[in-house]
Amino acid sequence: MQKKRYPGVRPFEADDKALFFGRERDVRDLSVLMALEKLVVLFGKSGYGKSSLINAGLLPEWAKMTNSKEAKFLPIVVRLGSFVEGLSLSPTEILLARLSEKTPDSPASAFLETLMPERTLWYHFKRKSGNHARFLLVFDQFEEFFTYPIGFQENFVAQLADLLYADQPQSVWEASLHLEKDQRHMLAEPMEVKVLFSIRADRMSRLDSMKGKLPAILNKRFELKGLSEEQAQEAILKPAALPMEAGGYDTPAFRYSPEAMHLILQKLGEGKQTGQAQGIEAFQLQILCEYLEGEVAAGRIPGNCIEPVHFANKINDIYEGYYQRLLNKLPPKTARAAQRLIEESLIFNDEKTGESRRLSVDSDVLAQRYASAGVTHETLQQLENAFLLRREANGMGGFSYEVSHDTLVAPILRLKAERLSSEKRRRMLAFVGATLLALAGVVIVVVYVLALRNEAVENEKKALENEKKALNALYQVEQAQAKIKLLAPTVVSRFLDRGDTYFKSEDFDLAKSEYETALTFEPENAEVKKKIEDCNTRMRKK
Numbered sequence: 001m002q003k004k005r006y007p008g009v010r011p012f013e014a015d016d017k018a019l020f021f022g023r024e025r026d027v028r029d030l031s032v033l034m035a036l037e038k039l040v041v042l043f044g045k046s047g048y049g050k051s052s053l054i055n056a057g058l059l060p061e062w063a064k065m066t067n068s069k070e071a072k073f074l075p076i077v078v079r080l081g082s083f084v085e086g087l088s089l090s091p092t093e094i095l096l097a098r099l100s101e102k103t104p105d106s107p108a109s110a111f112l113e114t115l116m117p118e119r120t121l122w123y124h125f126k127r128k129s130g131n132h133a134r135f136l137l138v139f140d141q142f143e144e145f146f147t148y149p150i151g152f153q154e155n156f157v158a159q160l161a162d163l164l165y166a167d168q169p170q171s172v173w174e175a176s177l178h179l180e181k182d183q184r185h186m187l188a189e190p191m192e193v194k195v196l197f198s199i200r201a202d203r204m205s206r207l208d209s210m211k212g213k214l215p216a217i218l219n220k221r222f223e224l225k226g227l228s229e230e231q232a233q234e235a236i237l238k239p240a241a242l243p244m245e246a247g248g249y250d251t252p253a254f255r256y257s258p259e260a261m262h263l264i265l266q267k268l269g270e271g272k273q274t275g276q277a278q279g280i281e282a283f284q285l286q287i288l289c290e291y292l293e294g295e296v297a298a299g300r301i302p303g304n305c306i307e308p309v310h311f312a313n314k315i316n317d318i319y320e321g322y323y324q325r326l327l328n329k330l331p332p333k334t335a336r337a338a339q340r341l342i343e344e345s346l347i348f349n350d351e352k353t354g355e356s357r358r359l360s361v362d363s364d365v366l367a368q369r370y371a372s373a374g375v376t377h378e379t380l381q382q383l384e385n386a387f388l389l390r391r392e393a394n395g396m397g398g399f400s401y402e403v404s405h406d407t408l409v410a411p412i413l414r415l416k417a418e419r420l421s422s423e424k425r426r427r428m429l430a431f432v433g434a435t436l437l438a439l440a441g442v443v444i445v446v447v448y449v450l451a452l453r454n455e456a457v458e459n460e461k462k463a464l465e466n467e468k469k470a471l472n473a474l475y476q477v478e479q480a481q482a483k484i485k486l487l488a489p490t491v492v493s494r495f496l497d498r499g500d501t502y503f504k505s506e507d508f509d510l511a512k513s514e515y516e517t518a519l520t521f522e523p524e525n526a527e528v529k530k531k532i533e534d535c536n537t538r539m540r541k542k
Contacts, residue, residue: 005239005249008290009283009322009404010390012052018247020056021238022231023049027057030222031065034058034136034194038164039216041207042198044224046406049282050198051140053224058196062136073194074132076102078139079392081360081400082348083147091145091156095137096124101393106130111183115175121159122169126191134192143203144360153209161213163193200406226279229265235282236264236289251296254304263308264288267315283405284319291318323411326388332507337373338383341366343416346389346403356409360392360402425494492518492525499531508535508542 005019012020030053033040044050059075066073076098080091089097105127116123125135139145145153162169168176168187176187197217199207207217227235237256244252256264268280268288292311295301301310311318327335345366349356367377380401383389390404403409499514512535519528 003248003250004290004293005242005247005251006286006289006293008286009326009408011049011405012056014055014059016052017056017060018242019239020052022227022233022235023053023057026053026224027061030058031061033220033222034062034196035065037216037220038193039195039214039220040197041204041217041221042196042224043201043204043221045201045226045281047281047283048224048226048279050224052282054138054140054196054198059138066134072132073134073136073192074102075136075138078137079141079360080139080144080148081392081402082144082358083149083152084361084365087362087365088148090152091148092121092152092159095121095156098393099124099128103128103132108186111179115179116169116172120169121163122166125163125193126187129189129191130186133189135194137193137195138198139196140198142197142199143206146203146206146209157210157213160195164195164214226281227285228279229269232265232268232280232285233261235285236261239289240293251293252304254293254296254301254306256306257308260306260308260310263312287322288315288318321411323388323408323415326386328505329386330382332505332510333374334379334382337370337375337379338388339415339419340373341370341375341383342388342403342412343419345369346401347409347412347416349413356413358403358406358409360400363391363399363401366401492521492528495521496528496531503531503535503538506538506542508539511535512539 007016007019030040030042042050042053054077059077062073062075076095078095078098080094081088106129108130109127112123112127128135145156167190172187176184179187197207201223211218240254240256242249242253265280268284288311292301292306295310296304296306327339330338345361346359347356348359363377363380366380367375369375380389380391384391384401388404388408389401391399391401393399403412495514495518499511499518502508502511502514512532515528515531515535519525519532522528
């Protein structure tokens with residue numbers, strides 16, 4: 001199966017290690033710190049690549065450092081997901097579910113079942129320690145922990161502290177005095193556990209609530225900063241230079257001219273605060289490079305050498321339109337369902353505080369909630385394949401979905417605002433159209449009244465009364481006609497503009513609907529009739 005050199009919005013995974021350049025020093029330094037400390041906090045801004053550093057950097061490097069049988073650590077990566085009332089397990093239960101997936105209980109530790117009636121984290125890890133005596137626990141996107149109830153948080157922190165720092169709980173030591181020698185020896189064997197919390201920099205203050213039980217959380221920290229220009233050049237140039245056959249890539253090897261490289265670094269570095277070297281966001285770099293790789297794949301880069309002319313005038317659109325481009329890659333019906341699902345269920349937005357964040361929701365809940373819109377588990381898989389969503393096991397035997405990266409939250413909210421505004425305008429125009437149609441009905445009534453007047457010639461009194469009614473109705477018609485004549489050109493123009501937009505995107509059903517609405521305002525408009533016929537022709541061909 002072919003693959004891309006730049007993952008775009010998707011974080012690097014372990015299989016992408018060969019493409020992960022520019023972070024070698026960070027990987028090495030973090031690995032050394034992890035070797036020295038029991039607990040380390042990895043923090044950095046959203047978009048700097050913390051998940052990628054863990055997946056494609058730390059874990060492979062840690063495996064190399066501890067590849068001997070005596071030193072080998074069992075890695076357990078945990079994503080808690082945002083708390084959902086009535087659906088989410090506690091953080092402790094989620095960690096234990098991941099532990100059970102990784103390794104079974106050791107038969108030699110079965111005696112602990114009667115020795116420890118309370119099933120704590122220490123108990124469960126000790127049950128596994130006959131198979132693995134060393135564990136590396138990695139909690140990615142740990143800011144989600146603070147969406148859980150306080151009771152869940154306090155229970156988890158207390159148990160994790162015992163797991164990290166208690167060689168043997170006092171109750172276990174007292175109960176072990178009557179055990180056989182080999183059982184006491186098993187209890188006395190050291191169990192080494194290391195923990196890495198990965199968290200967004202703007203959520204760091206939330207960790208202070210854990211300092212009572214985990215004091216090291218305040219000072220054993222590793223900051224992932226933005227890429228320097230040298231690191232960014234490596235991350236850009238080296239994946240492009242790899243031979244196509246080396247990794248089954250979609251494109252042949254390609255290169256960047258010095259002028260293109262200079263412009264890319266300049267654009268990626270824009271927005272830094274004066275005097276502060278904040279660095280380059282890995283996320284933005286990946287979006288731009290993924291776009292340029294697509295241009296190479298499409299044969300639009302002569303000589304496979306990227307020049308400024310290939311992107312200079314559209315670089316802002318590349319970033320701002322990323323979410324829209326992902327939607328456009330989907331079938332129209334799927335795209336509309338995806339937009340609703342993402343905007344309504346996977347983004348939390350507090351209009352009062354301005355806080356917005358991603359939500360993680362069970363796949364069954366999403367499929368059921370949007371079944372009427374045609375969303376199925378296959379639809380969710382399509383959205384995952386398009387990198388709009390990412391999937392994580394949720395500890396309940398299923399999967400949860402979330403928006404693939406925090407950087408997509410802002411464009412999603414902007415597009416949501418545009419959609420709601422458009423829907424409001426459409427409802428208003430539909431109301432105006434209905435009103436005008438009602439007024440057109442008055443015309444029919446007038447015609448009927450005039451006919452009655454002709455038939456009532458023999459009865460002068462009745463004729464006079466009917467004439468009075470007809471004149472009154474005629475006045476209303478004239479008023480209605482004046483309003484129609486005033487509104488029609490503007491209204492028809494708006495419907496034609498939206499119809500043309502849908503026609504260009506080949507959504508001919510929606511285009512025809514807009515044109516037909518326009519026709520209700522100007523029934524004899526030849527241009528509108530021609531556009532409707534074009535839609536019918538294109539739909540038949542499609």
